[in-house]
Amino acid sequence: MKIAIASGKGGTGKTTVAVNLASYLAETRPVVLVDLDVEEPNSGLFLGAEATDGRDTFKMIPAWESTTCSHCGQCQEVCNFHAIIALPDQVMIFPELCHSCYACSELCPTSSLPMQPVKMGRMSWLSAGNLSFVESRLDIGQEQAVPLIKQTLAFVDERHAAVPIRIYDCPPGTSCPVIEATREADFVVLVTEPTPFGLNDLKLAVETMRHLDKKFGVVVNRQGLGDDRVEAYCAAEGIPLLARIPNDRRIAESYARGQRIYEHFPVVRRQLAAIMDAIKEAAS
């Protein structure tokens, strides 16, 4: 089962839920935790060990062969992302805009745009007992998270095919990286906080998940912080409220020390159990 931990708003507690849920489940069975928030991966901070094994990741970008180019301009015409501009005497390529679709390269009548690998980031992994961990980190200056998320998921498919439970720590927001990270999930946990910001962005995330036809539920983190409008919204929309994690300074302190909070707060452990019960029920 693939469980994606997402949110509209950033900083609501995706990583807290992802790390604790994965670690909790790993007490009794093999689990893979995958940090897909490739622009800012931080799940690894809570594992107590560094993911030292890894490899660089690459995306394919066209390179211009000036000697054979006939300057027909077709490459610019076929590029949906304006990543390639054909000037009268040269072709300019903008790697950070390129989506590696190969259209310019395949359609070039003189084959003057061969695709070449360009480093975009690094993937790392480690395994400790039942818990396996994979994270990817986009290089500074790279603008596109989707290709790296895609490669990371393919890597997990290959390396951890036999592991029954996967937890994806997703990027925040509702744009392409989130779509890619939740695409194959069997269930999406939307973590929010009971504030006007939390509610506003939760609504966007709910809309996105409905559009993707995903099964999903909500976890309210820092319960007691704001008001009860998130709960009222979920009730009115018929969205299952999976769990509530209390707003408690001691929990924040524990988190800030890099601890897995469920190991220190039985209330959190009970909420994790409630999340899993609700997911199993929803998925069956």
Add this chain to the structure above:
Amino acid sequence: MKIALTAQGPHWDSAMDPRFGRTPYILIYDEDTDELTAIDNRAVDNEAHGAGPLTARKLLDAAPQVLITGNGPGGNAAAVVATAEIAIYVGAGNMTAKEAYAAYKDGKLEKM
């Protein structure tokens, strides 16, 4: 000399657009013929990414010698514009096109 201006509308009285890549219009003023033409760039609204290079490509087709704008082109657009010899003047974001041209003529705009 041909002067390009980034503007929110197609006329001299139109407000300038401080943005380069996402400007709705590029005005081209030909000083020799005293003719003002407008390139409609509104379709750029549909582009999630790559507005800069796209608008720069359009600018190059018009082949001006001078560009008057607000903030100045961003990195990608600037790279495209730099392939042609176009003098870029910035700081005209809060004027009308007419005022921006006058400010350029008076040497009041900063050259990039």
